[in-house]
Amino acid sequence: MYRRVLVDGSCGGSSPMGVNRTMPGAGEGRRESMEESLGKAVRSRRGEAGMTQERLAELSGMTQSAISRLEHGKCMPTMSLLERIAAAFGPRYSW
Numbered sequence: 001m002y003r004r005v006l007v008d009g010s011c012g013g014s015s016p017m018g019v020n021r022t023m024p025g026a027g028e029g030r031r032e033s034m035e036e037s038l039g040k041a042v043r044s045r046r047g048e049a050g051m052t053q054e055r056l057a058e059l060s061g062m063t064q065s066a067i068s069r070l071e072h073g074k075c076m077p078t079m080s081l082l083e084r085i086a087a088a089f090g091p092r093y094s095w
Contacts, residue, residue, distance in 0.1 A: 036073030043071040045089055059088035
């Protein structure tokens with residue numbers, strides 16, 4: 001199921017496309033989805049920056065619960081939200 005984080009920071013509906021979006025090299029058995037891979041990357045970068053979910057939410061204009069869902073691979077943000085998240089981490093991570 002493909003879910004997006006909407007502009008207001010909430011989880012949206014699913015995509016009817018049914019595209020297999022798993023990442024190769026995730027080991028035997030279950031493969032890591034793009035949402036999970038992105039969530040791990042955001043959580044890792046947030047940890048490196050010493051930032052709480054609340055602070056990242058504040059800087060990116062999202063809710064803390066949306067950041068949590070993103071980090072746990074439950075949602076896929078829109079490109080504009082990815083840009084806002086990257087900007088929250090500073091110029092090095094901006095598009």
